Amino acid sequence: MSKTDFGPSIKSRPVYGVLSPRPGSSHLIVADGEGGAAVEALFAQAPEMKAKAHLIYIPGANGTDMSTAMAALGAGQYNRAPTYASVRSRIVKVLGDGHMGLQVYATGTESLMGQVQRDAMEAGLPHDAVQTEHRGSLARRVQCVHCKGITENVTTDPFVCSHCGLNLFVRDHYSRRLAAFQGVNIDAEDPGEVPPAEERFK
Protein backbone atom coordinates (compact mmCIF):
# COMPACT_ATOMS: atom_id res chain seq x y z
CA MET A 1 0.00 0.00 0.00
CA SER A 2 0.98 3.60 -0.62
CA LYS A 3 2.90 5.45 2.05
CA THR A 4 0.84 8.58 1.33
CA ASP A 5 -2.59 8.68 2.97
CA PHE A 6 -4.98 10.18 0.43
CA GLY A 7 -8.07 9.66 2.61
CA PRO A 8 -11.29 7.94 1.54
CA SER A 9 -12.37 8.49 -2.06
CA ILE A 10 -14.32 7.11 -4.99
CA LYS A 11 -13.29 4.00 -6.93
CA SER A 12 -12.05 6.03 -9.89
CA ARG A 13 -9.29 7.60 -7.83
CA PRO A 14 -5.94 5.89 -8.48
CA VAL A 15 -4.17 4.07 -5.67
CA TYR A 16 -0.43 3.57 -5.51
CA GLY A 17 1.91 1.00 -4.06
CA VAL A 18 5.53 0.72 -3.04
CA LEU A 19 8.16 -0.05 -5.70
CA SER A 20 9.62 -3.52 -5.46
CA PRO A 21 12.12 -5.20 -7.80
CA ARG A 22 10.56 -7.68 -10.24
CA PRO A 23 12.27 -10.19 -12.49
CA GLY A 24 12.70 -8.74 -15.94
CA SER A 25 14.97 -8.36 -18.94
CA SER A 26 15.33 -4.61 -18.35
CA HIS A 27 13.90 -1.89 -16.14
CA LEU A 28 12.53 1.52 -17.14
CA ILE A 29 12.33 3.77 -14.09
CA VAL A 30 10.82 7.24 -14.30
CA ALA A 31 10.83 9.56 -11.26
CA ASP A 32 10.19 13.19 -10.49
CA GLY A 33 10.90 15.36 -7.43
CA GLU A 34 10.89 13.39 -4.17
CA GLY A 35 10.39 10.17 -6.18
CA GLY A 36 14.18 10.00 -6.32
CA ALA A 37 14.11 8.64 -2.76
CA ALA A 38 11.89 5.74 -3.85
CA VAL A 39 14.41 4.92 -6.62
CA GLU A 40 17.21 4.88 -4.02
CA ALA A 41 15.12 2.48 -1.89
CA LEU A 42 14.40 0.27 -4.93
CA PHE A 43 18.09 -0.01 -5.89
CA ALA A 44 19.04 -0.66 -2.25
CA GLN A 45 16.76 -3.73 -2.33
CA ALA A 46 18.21 -5.08 -5.57
CA PRO A 47 21.58 -3.56 -6.54
CA GLU A 48 21.90 -6.16 -9.33
CA MET A 49 19.09 -4.50 -11.29
CA LYS A 50 21.08 -1.27 -11.76
CA ALA A 51 23.03 -2.54 -14.76
CA LYS A 52 19.81 -3.32 -16.65
CA ALA A 53 18.05 -0.12 -15.52
CA HIS A 54 17.29 2.98 -17.55
CA LEU A 55 16.57 5.81 -15.09
CA ILE A 56 14.88 9.02 -16.13
CA TYR A 57 14.67 11.80 -13.55
CA ILE A 58 12.73 15.07 -13.69
CA PRO A 59 13.28 17.66 -10.92
CA GLY A 60 10.03 18.49 -9.11
CA ALA A 61 7.88 21.47 -10.05
CA ASN A 62 8.13 22.39 -6.34
CA GLY A 63 11.91 22.81 -6.64
CA THR A 64 13.04 19.43 -5.29
CA ASP A 65 16.03 18.38 -7.36
CA MET A 66 17.80 15.08 -6.61
CA SER A 67 19.63 15.00 -9.97
CA THR A 68 23.10 14.75 -8.44
CA ALA A 69 22.12 11.77 -6.31
CA MET A 70 20.27 10.13 -9.22
CA ALA A 71 23.25 10.50 -11.58
CA ALA A 72 25.44 8.80 -8.98
CA LEU A 73 23.14 5.78 -8.45
CA GLY A 74 24.82 3.71 -11.15
CA ALA A 75 21.90 3.02 -13.48
CA GLY A 76 22.95 1.48 -16.82
CA GLN A 77 21.52 4.53 -18.54
CA TYR A 78 20.60 7.83 -16.90
CA ASN A 79 18.76 10.82 -18.34
CA ARG A 80 17.72 14.04 -16.65
CA ALA A 81 14.90 16.05 -18.18
CA PRO A 82 13.28 19.37 -17.28
CA THR A 83 9.67 18.18 -17.80
CA TYR A 84 7.73 15.06 -18.68
CA ALA A 85 6.70 16.60 -22.01
CA SER A 86 10.35 17.09 -22.94
CA VAL A 87 11.26 13.46 -22.28
CA ARG A 88 8.05 11.80 -23.46
CA SER A 89 9.35 10.98 -26.93
CA ARG A 90 12.31 9.15 -25.36
CA ILE A 91 9.99 7.14 -23.09
CA VAL A 92 7.70 6.26 -25.99
CA LYS A 93 10.74 5.13 -27.99
CA VAL A 94 12.04 2.92 -25.15
CA LEU A 95 8.59 1.35 -24.76
CA GLY A 96 8.18 0.91 -28.52
CA ASP A 97 11.54 -0.84 -28.84
CA GLY A 98 11.03 -2.89 -25.67
CA HIS A 99 10.22 -6.56 -25.28
CA MET A 100 7.92 -8.35 -22.88
CA GLY A 101 9.86 -8.70 -19.65
CA LEU A 102 10.65 -4.97 -19.56
CA GLN A 103 9.53 -3.70 -16.16
CA VAL A 104 8.15 -0.19 -15.79
CA TYR A 105 8.39 1.77 -12.51
CA ALA A 106 7.05 5.30 -11.90
CA THR A 107 7.42 7.31 -8.72
CA GLY A 108 6.87 10.86 -7.56
CA THR A 109 3.83 13.02 -8.30
CA GLU A 110 0.51 11.71 -9.51
CA SER A 111 0.96 13.63 -12.75
CA LEU A 112 4.23 11.84 -13.48
CA MET A 113 2.92 8.38 -12.57
CA GLY A 114 -0.27 8.89 -14.55
CA GLN A 115 1.58 9.93 -17.68
CA VAL A 116 4.00 7.00 -17.49
CA GLN A 117 1.03 4.67 -17.03
CA ARG A 118 -0.79 6.24 -19.98
CA ASP A 119 2.24 5.84 -22.26
CA ALA A 120 2.79 2.24 -21.10
CA MET A 121 -0.88 1.49 -21.86
CA GLU A 122 -0.53 3.04 -25.29
CA ALA A 123 2.42 0.70 -25.84
CA GLY A 124 0.06 -2.22 -25.08
CA LEU A 125 0.92 -3.01 -21.45
CA PRO A 126 -1.95 -3.60 -19.00
CA HIS A 127 -2.43 -0.53 -16.78
CA ASP A 128 -1.63 -2.52 -13.65
CA ALA A 129 1.70 -3.72 -15.08
CA VAL A 130 3.24 -0.34 -14.16
CA GLN A 131 4.52 -0.21 -10.58
CA THR A 132 3.93 3.10 -8.83
CA GLU A 133 4.88 4.80 -5.57
CA HIS A 134 3.68 8.26 -4.61
CA ARG A 135 6.26 10.65 -3.18
CA GLY A 136 6.24 14.37 -2.64
CA SER A 137 3.71 16.89 -3.86
CA LEU A 138 -0.02 16.18 -4.12
CA ALA A 139 -0.35 18.66 -7.01
CA ARG A 140 -2.72 17.39 -9.67
CA ARG A 141 -2.87 17.29 -13.44
CA VAL A 142 -6.44 18.33 -14.26
CA GLN A 143 -8.45 18.27 -17.47
CA CYS A 144 -11.09 20.98 -17.91
CA VAL A 145 -14.12 18.93 -19.00
CA HIS A 146 -15.41 21.98 -20.91
CA CYS A 147 -12.48 23.08 -23.10
CA LYS A 148 -10.46 19.83 -22.64
CA GLY A 149 -7.35 21.85 -21.82
CA ILE A 150 -5.02 20.34 -19.23
CA THR A 151 -3.59 22.39 -16.37
CA GLU A 152 -0.53 20.98 -14.62
CA ASN A 153 0.41 21.33 -10.94
CA VAL A 154 -3.00 22.32 -9.65
CA THR A 155 -2.73 22.83 -5.89
CA THR A 156 -5.94 24.71 -5.08
CA ASP A 157 -9.62 23.87 -5.35
CA PRO A 158 -11.37 25.53 -7.07
CA PHE A 159 -8.86 26.87 -9.59
CA VAL A 160 -9.02 28.83 -12.84
CA CYS A 161 -8.60 26.79 -16.04
CA SER A 162 -5.34 27.93 -17.64
CA HIS A 163 -6.94 27.53 -21.09
CA CYS A 164 -10.52 28.85 -21.01
CA GLY A 165 -10.58 30.72 -17.70
CA LEU A 166 -13.57 28.89 -16.17
CA ASN A 167 -13.61 28.35 -12.40
CA LEU A 168 -13.14 24.60 -11.95
CA PHE A 169 -13.98 22.27 -9.06
CA VAL A 170 -11.37 19.46 -8.91
CA ARG A 171 -12.95 16.03 -8.73
CA ASP A 172 -11.43 12.70 -7.65
CA HIS A 173 -12.85 11.35 -10.94
CA TYR A 174 -9.77 10.26 -12.85
CA SER A 175 -9.08 9.25 -16.45
CA ARG A 176 -6.28 6.74 -17.07
CA ARG A 177 -6.47 7.46 -20.81
CA LEU A 178 -5.89 11.19 -20.26
CA ALA A 179 -3.78 10.75 -17.12
CA ALA A 180 -5.76 13.55 -15.50
CA PHE A 181 -8.34 14.35 -12.84
CA GLN A 182 -11.52 16.02 -14.09
CA GLY A 183 -12.26 19.69 -13.40
CA VAL A 184 -15.88 20.86 -13.62
CA ASN A 185 -17.18 24.44 -13.74
CA ILE A 186 -18.26 25.40 -10.22
CA ASP A 187 -20.27 28.55 -10.98
CA ALA A 188 -22.19 27.55 -14.10
CA GLU A 189 -25.60 28.30 -12.59
CA ASP A 190 -24.63 31.38 -10.60
CA PRO A 191 -21.73 32.99 -12.46
CA GLY A 192 -19.35 34.70 -10.11
CA GLU A 193 -20.43 32.76 -7.00
CA VAL A 194 -17.14 30.98 -6.46
CA PRO A 195 -16.12 29.64 -3.05
CA PRO A 196 -12.65 30.78 -1.90
CA ALA A 197 -9.83 28.61 -3.26
CA GLU A 198 -8.31 26.26 -0.70
CA GLU A 199 -4.87 24.72 -1.00
CA ARG A 200 -5.99 21.08 -1.06
CA PHE A 201 -3.10 19.53 -3.05
CA LYS A 202 0.10 20.84 -1.51
Add this chain to the structure above:
Amino acid sequence: MSVGAAKIPVVVTEAVEVNSLIKRFRFVREDGGQMPGFSGGAHTVVEMDDAGTRRLNPYSLMSDPGDRSGYEISVRRDDTGRGGSAYMHREVRPGMKMLISPPVNLFGLDLRAKKHLMIAGGIGITPFLAQMAQLDAMGARFELHYAARDRELGAYMPELSARYGDRVHRYYDAEGQAIDLTTLLAGQPLGTHLYVCGPKGMIGWVLKTAADLGWPAGAVHSEEFLAPPVGQPFTVELAVSGKTITVGAAQSLLEAIEAAGVDAPYLCRGGACGQCETHVIACEGEIEHNDHWLTDDQKAGCRHIMPCVSRFKGAKLVLER
Protein backbone atom coordinates in the same frame (compact mmCIF):
# COMPACT_ATOMS: atom_id res chain seq x y z
CA MET B 1 -30.48 -22.39 -14.33
CA SER B 2 -27.65 -21.09 -16.42
CA VAL B 3 -27.27 -17.35 -16.56
CA GLY B 4 -28.80 -15.51 -19.49
CA ALA B 5 -31.04 -16.55 -22.31
CA ALA B 6 -32.83 -19.84 -22.86
CA LYS B 7 -31.23 -22.88 -24.47
CA ILE B 8 -31.07 -22.95 -28.26
CA PRO B 9 -32.77 -25.89 -30.03
CA VAL B 10 -30.41 -27.02 -32.79
CA VAL B 11 -30.05 -29.71 -35.44
CA VAL B 12 -26.75 -31.48 -36.04
CA THR B 13 -25.78 -31.01 -39.69
CA GLU B 14 -22.28 -32.49 -39.66
CA ALA B 15 -20.45 -35.09 -37.58
CA VAL B 16 -17.05 -35.54 -39.18
CA GLU B 17 -14.18 -37.70 -37.99
CA VAL B 18 -11.10 -35.44 -37.97
CA ASN B 19 -8.72 -38.11 -36.71
CA SER B 20 -8.81 -41.23 -34.53
CA LEU B 21 -9.61 -39.20 -31.40
CA ILE B 22 -11.38 -36.05 -32.59
CA LYS B 23 -14.79 -35.48 -34.21
CA ARG B 24 -16.16 -32.17 -35.44
CA PHE B 25 -19.85 -31.28 -35.13
CA ARG B 26 -21.86 -28.49 -36.74
CA PHE B 27 -25.11 -27.19 -35.27
CA VAL B 28 -27.71 -24.98 -36.95
CA ARG B 29 -30.86 -23.61 -35.37
CA GLU B 30 -33.93 -25.79 -35.60
CA ASP B 31 -36.00 -22.72 -36.61
CA GLY B 32 -33.55 -21.81 -39.38
CA GLY B 33 -32.60 -18.49 -37.74
CA GLN B 34 -29.20 -16.99 -37.04
CA MET B 35 -27.09 -18.08 -34.10
CA PRO B 36 -26.27 -15.45 -31.46
CA GLY B 37 -23.05 -13.59 -32.25
CA PHE B 38 -19.95 -14.64 -30.33
CA SER B 39 -16.33 -13.63 -29.96
CA GLY B 40 -13.31 -15.89 -30.35
CA GLY B 41 -12.67 -17.95 -27.21
CA ALA B 42 -16.37 -18.45 -26.38
CA HIS B 43 -17.83 -21.84 -25.52
CA THR B 44 -21.26 -23.44 -25.56
CA VAL B 45 -22.64 -26.02 -23.14
CA VAL B 46 -24.06 -29.01 -25.02
CA GLU B 47 -26.90 -30.90 -23.35
CA MET B 48 -26.92 -34.67 -23.84
CA ASP B 49 -29.52 -37.24 -22.88
CA ASP B 50 -27.36 -40.33 -22.42
CA ALA B 51 -29.85 -43.14 -21.77
CA GLY B 52 -31.58 -41.14 -19.05
CA THR B 53 -28.44 -39.45 -17.68
CA ARG B 54 -28.39 -35.73 -18.43
CA ARG B 55 -24.92 -34.52 -19.36
CA LEU B 56 -23.91 -30.89 -19.89
CA ASN B 57 -20.43 -30.45 -21.31
CA PRO B 58 -18.72 -27.18 -22.33
CA TYR B 59 -16.99 -27.05 -25.72
CA SER B 60 -15.14 -24.12 -27.28
CA LEU B 61 -16.69 -22.72 -30.45
CA MET B 62 -14.17 -23.22 -33.25
CA SER B 63 -16.07 -21.75 -36.19
CA ASP B 64 -15.55 -18.24 -37.60
CA PRO B 65 -17.25 -15.67 -35.32
CA GLY B 66 -18.28 -13.91 -38.54
CA ASP B 67 -20.40 -16.93 -39.54
CA ARG B 68 -23.75 -16.87 -37.75
CA SER B 69 -25.34 -19.62 -39.83
CA GLY B 70 -24.12 -22.25 -37.36
CA TYR B 71 -21.67 -23.25 -34.62
CA GLU B 72 -18.91 -25.82 -34.84
CA ILE B 73 -17.15 -27.68 -32.05
CA SER B 74 -14.50 -30.38 -31.94
CA VAL B 75 -14.71 -33.13 -29.35
CA ARG B 76 -11.79 -35.27 -28.27
CA ARG B 77 -12.91 -38.71 -27.10
CA ASP B 78 -11.85 -39.44 -23.53
CA ASP B 79 -12.20 -43.17 -22.95
CA THR B 80 -11.47 -42.86 -19.23
CA GLY B 81 -13.87 -39.95 -18.65
CA ARG B 82 -17.45 -40.00 -17.44
CA GLY B 83 -18.95 -40.58 -20.86
CA GLY B 84 -19.90 -37.18 -22.34
CA SER B 85 -17.30 -37.18 -25.10
CA ALA B 86 -17.89 -40.89 -25.76
CA TYR B 87 -21.60 -40.12 -26.14
CA MET B 88 -20.86 -37.33 -28.63
CA HIS B 89 -18.70 -39.69 -30.68
CA ARG B 90 -21.01 -42.72 -30.45
CA GLU B 91 -24.51 -41.28 -30.64
CA VAL B 92 -24.51 -37.85 -32.26
CA ARG B 93 -25.09 -37.89 -36.00
CA PRO B 94 -26.50 -35.55 -38.65
CA GLY B 95 -30.22 -34.86 -38.32
CA MET B 96 -30.25 -35.27 -34.54
CA LYS B 97 -31.92 -32.56 -32.46
CA MET B 98 -30.05 -31.20 -29.42
CA LEU B 99 -30.07 -28.28 -26.99
CA ILE B 100 -27.06 -25.99 -26.60
CA SER B 101 -26.52 -22.90 -24.44
CA PRO B 102 -25.98 -19.39 -25.78
CA PRO B 103 -22.25 -18.63 -26.09
CA VAL B 104 -20.24 -17.53 -23.05
CA ASN B 105 -16.70 -16.20 -23.32
CA LEU B 106 -14.29 -16.75 -20.43
CA PHE B 107 -11.24 -16.69 -22.73
CA GLY B 108 -11.70 -13.56 -24.80
CA LEU B 109 -9.02 -11.71 -26.72
CA ASP B 110 -7.71 -8.49 -25.19
CA LEU B 111 -8.00 -6.28 -28.24
CA ARG B 112 -5.78 -3.61 -26.68
CA ALA B 113 -2.83 -5.91 -27.36
CA LYS B 114 -0.30 -4.97 -30.04
CA LYS B 115 0.18 -8.64 -30.83
CA HIS B 116 -1.50 -11.91 -29.84
CA LEU B 117 0.73 -14.92 -29.11
CA MET B 118 -1.19 -18.20 -28.85
CA ILE B 119 0.08 -21.50 -27.52
CA ALA B 120 -2.06 -24.60 -28.08
CA GLY B 121 -1.64 -28.20 -27.02
CA GLY B 122 -3.74 -30.89 -28.71
CA ILE B 123 -7.49 -30.28 -28.56
CA GLY B 124 -6.69 -26.92 -26.90
CA ILE B 125 -6.50 -25.60 -30.47
CA THR B 126 -10.29 -25.14 -30.71
CA PRO B 127 -10.76 -21.64 -29.17
CA PHE B 128 -7.81 -20.37 -31.21
CA LEU B 129 -9.46 -21.42 -34.47
CA ALA B 130 -12.25 -18.91 -33.81
CA GLN B 131 -9.86 -16.28 -32.41
CA MET B 132 -7.55 -16.45 -35.42
CA ALA B 133 -10.47 -16.06 -37.82
CA GLN B 134 -11.55 -13.00 -35.82
CA LEU B 135 -8.06 -11.48 -35.70
CA ASP B 136 -7.39 -12.21 -39.36
CA ALA B 137 -10.60 -10.40 -40.35
CA MET B 138 -9.51 -7.43 -38.23
CA GLY B 139 -6.02 -7.39 -39.70
CA ALA B 140 -4.55 -7.85 -36.22
CA ARG B 141 -1.11 -9.32 -35.58
CA PHE B 142 -0.99 -12.88 -34.22
CA GLU B 143 1.18 -15.97 -34.07
CA LEU B 144 0.21 -19.55 -33.18
CA HIS B 145 2.48 -22.19 -31.68
CA TYR B 146 0.64 -25.51 -31.76
CA ALA B 147 1.98 -28.77 -30.34
CA ALA B 148 0.45 -32.20 -30.87
CA ARG B 149 1.50 -35.77 -30.15
CA ASP B 150 2.11 -36.62 -33.82
CA ARG B 151 1.10 -35.63 -37.34
CA GLU B 152 -2.03 -37.80 -37.25
CA LEU B 153 -3.35 -36.17 -34.05
CA GLY B 154 -2.48 -32.59 -35.02
CA ALA B 155 -6.03 -31.63 -35.89
CA TYR B 156 -6.43 -28.91 -38.53
CA MET B 157 -2.69 -28.31 -38.76
CA PRO B 158 -2.36 -28.44 -42.59
CA GLU B 159 -5.46 -26.24 -43.02
CA LEU B 160 -4.11 -23.68 -40.56
CA SER B 161 -0.74 -23.51 -42.27
CA ALA B 162 -2.44 -23.15 -45.65
CA ARG B 163 -4.63 -20.33 -44.39
CA TYR B 164 -2.24 -18.40 -42.15
CA GLY B 165 1.18 -19.33 -43.54
CA ASP B 166 4.20 -18.62 -41.38
CA ARG B 167 2.06 -17.26 -38.58
CA VAL B 168 1.45 -20.94 -37.68
CA HIS B 169 4.25 -22.96 -36.05
CA ARG B 170 3.71 -26.71 -35.64
CA TYR B 171 5.44 -29.07 -33.20
CA TYR B 172 5.21 -32.88 -32.99
CA ASP B 173 6.12 -34.58 -29.70
CA ALA B 174 6.73 -37.88 -31.50
CA GLU B 175 9.41 -36.24 -33.63
CA GLY B 176 11.13 -34.75 -30.61
CA GLN B 177 10.01 -31.20 -31.38
CA ALA B 178 9.19 -28.82 -28.55
CA ILE B 179 8.40 -25.13 -28.27
CA ASP B 180 11.52 -23.16 -27.22
CA LEU B 181 9.35 -21.24 -24.81
CA THR B 182 11.95 -19.10 -23.04
CA THR B 183 13.35 -17.76 -26.32
CA LEU B 184 9.86 -17.31 -27.74
CA LEU B 185 8.54 -15.35 -24.75
CA ALA B 186 11.68 -13.25 -24.25
CA GLY B 187 11.59 -12.08 -27.87
CA GLN B 188 8.03 -10.74 -27.94
CA PRO B 189 7.50 -7.03 -28.55
CA LEU B 190 6.15 -4.98 -25.67
CA GLY B 191 2.35 -5.01 -25.72
CA THR B 192 2.04 -8.70 -26.65
CA HIS B 193 -0.67 -10.72 -24.92
CA LEU B 194 -0.15 -14.43 -24.36
CA TYR B 195 -2.92 -17.06 -24.56
CA VAL B 196 -2.55 -20.73 -23.69
CA CYS B 197 -5.02 -23.61 -23.93
CA GLY B 198 -4.10 -27.26 -23.63
CA PRO B 199 -3.27 -29.94 -21.08
CA LYS B 200 -2.80 -28.92 -17.44
CA GLY B 201 0.97 -29.51 -17.54
CA MET B 202 1.39 -27.26 -20.56
CA ILE B 203 -0.67 -24.44 -19.05
CA GLY B 204 1.34 -24.59 -15.82
CA TRP B 205 4.63 -24.55 -17.76
CA VAL B 206 3.63 -21.57 -19.88
CA LEU B 207 2.23 -19.54 -16.95
CA LYS B 208 5.32 -20.17 -14.81
CA THR B 209 7.80 -19.40 -17.60
CA ALA B 210 5.98 -16.16 -18.42
CA ALA B 211 5.93 -15.07 -14.76
CA ASP B 212 9.63 -15.90 -14.35
CA LEU B 213 10.45 -13.75 -17.38
CA GLY B 214 8.54 -10.81 -15.94
CA TRP B 215 5.35 -10.95 -18.03
CA PRO B 216 2.59 -9.03 -16.21
CA ALA B 217 -0.32 -11.23 -15.09
CA GLY B 218 -2.79 -9.05 -17.01
CA ALA B 219 -1.14 -9.94 -20.33
CA VAL B 220 -1.36 -13.70 -19.81
CA HIS B 221 -4.59 -15.65 -20.41
CA SER B 222 -5.36 -19.34 -20.06
CA GLU B 223 -8.31 -21.66 -20.26
CA GLU B 224 -8.66 -25.21 -19.09
CA PHE B 225 -12.02 -26.89 -18.68
CA LEU B 226 -11.90 -29.61 -16.11
CA ALA B 227 -14.05 -32.66 -16.50
CA PRO B 228 -15.73 -33.45 -13.18
CA PRO B 229 -13.65 -36.28 -11.72
CA VAL B 230 -15.23 -39.58 -10.74
CA GLY B 231 -15.00 -40.57 -7.08
CA GLN B 232 -16.76 -42.23 -4.16
CA PRO B 233 -20.50 -41.55 -3.71
CA PHE B 234 -21.31 -39.08 -0.92
CA THR B 235 -24.34 -37.50 0.76
CA VAL B 236 -25.12 -33.80 0.92
CA GLU B 237 -27.81 -31.81 2.71
CA LEU B 238 -29.28 -28.85 0.83
CA ALA B 239 -30.40 -26.49 3.60
CA VAL B 240 -32.50 -24.03 1.57
CA SER B 241 -34.49 -26.64 -0.34
CA GLY B 242 -34.60 -29.03 2.62
CA LYS B 243 -33.39 -32.04 0.65
CA THR B 244 -30.75 -34.67 1.26
CA ILE B 245 -29.18 -36.05 -1.90
CA THR B 246 -26.64 -38.69 -2.80
CA VAL B 247 -24.00 -37.91 -5.41
CA GLY B 248 -23.15 -40.96 -7.50
CA ALA B 249 -19.62 -42.08 -8.33
CA ALA B 250 -19.74 -40.81 -11.92
CA GLN B 251 -22.04 -37.87 -11.17
CA SER B 252 -20.95 -34.36 -10.25
CA LEU B 253 -22.39 -32.58 -7.21
CA LEU B 254 -23.97 -30.02 -9.54
CA GLU B 255 -25.60 -32.77 -11.59
CA ALA B 256 -26.96 -34.41 -8.43
CA ILE B 257 -28.41 -31.07 -7.25
CA GLU B 258 -30.09 -30.62 -10.65
CA ALA B 259 -31.35 -34.22 -10.66
CA ALA B 260 -33.09 -33.49 -7.32
CA GLY B 261 -35.03 -30.70 -9.03
CA VAL B 262 -33.12 -27.86 -7.37
CA ASP B 263 -32.29 -24.86 -9.52
CA ALA B 264 -28.57 -24.08 -9.19
CA PRO B 265 -26.54 -21.46 -11.10
CA TYR B 266 -23.82 -22.52 -13.51
CA LEU B 267 -22.02 -21.37 -16.62
CA CYS B 268 -18.93 -23.34 -17.60
CA ARG B 269 -19.39 -26.57 -15.58
CA GLY B 270 -15.63 -26.92 -15.66
CA GLY B 271 -14.32 -25.16 -12.54
CA ALA B 272 -13.29 -22.00 -14.37
CA CYS B 273 -16.00 -19.33 -14.25
CA GLY B 274 -17.08 -19.11 -10.61
CA GLN B 275 -20.80 -18.97 -11.34
CA CYS B 276 -21.79 -22.04 -9.30
CA GLU B 277 -19.92 -21.01 -6.11
CA THR B 278 -21.96 -22.21 -3.14
CA HIS B 279 -21.69 -21.47 0.59
CA VAL B 280 -20.89 -24.35 2.89
CA ILE B 281 -22.95 -24.21 6.09
CA ALA B 282 -21.47 -27.25 7.83
CA CYS B 283 -18.63 -29.55 6.91
CA GLU B 284 -17.49 -32.59 8.89
CA GLY B 285 -14.94 -34.08 6.58
CA GLU B 286 -12.86 -32.97 3.65
CA ILE B 287 -13.92 -31.07 0.54
CA GLU B 288 -11.98 -32.18 -2.54
CA HIS B 289 -11.58 -28.81 -4.27
CA ASN B 290 -10.93 -29.45 -7.97
CA ASP B 291 -11.64 -25.95 -9.37
CA HIS B 292 -9.48 -23.09 -10.66
CA TRP B 293 -11.76 -20.50 -9.08
CA LEU B 294 -11.42 -20.41 -5.28
CA THR B 295 -8.25 -19.03 -3.75
CA ASP B 296 -6.06 -21.33 -1.68
CA ASP B 297 -7.28 -19.56 1.46
CA GLN B 298 -10.90 -20.11 0.48
CA LYS B 299 -10.17 -23.77 -0.25
CA ALA B 300 -8.58 -24.19 3.18
CA GLY B 301 -11.46 -22.36 4.87
CA CYS B 302 -14.19 -24.94 4.02
CA ARG B 303 -16.78 -22.17 3.57
CA HIS B 304 -17.14 -22.40 -0.22
CA ILE B 305 -17.46 -25.15 -2.81
CA MET B 306 -17.72 -25.27 -6.61
CA PRO B 307 -20.28 -28.05 -7.17
CA CYS B 308 -19.46 -28.46 -10.87
CA VAL B 309 -16.14 -30.23 -10.24
CA SER B 310 -15.58 -30.61 -6.49
CA ARG B 311 -16.45 -33.56 -4.28
CA PHE B 312 -16.59 -34.46 -0.58
CA LYS B 313 -15.34 -37.18 1.75
CA GLY B 314 -16.61 -37.35 5.31
CA ALA B 315 -19.56 -37.53 7.66
CA LYS B 316 -21.63 -34.45 6.85
CA LEU B 317 -21.80 -31.63 4.29
CA VAL B 318 -24.55 -28.98 4.41
CA LEU B 319 -24.82 -26.46 1.57
CA GLU B 320 -26.76 -23.19 1.34
CA ARG B 321 -28.73 -24.26 -1.72
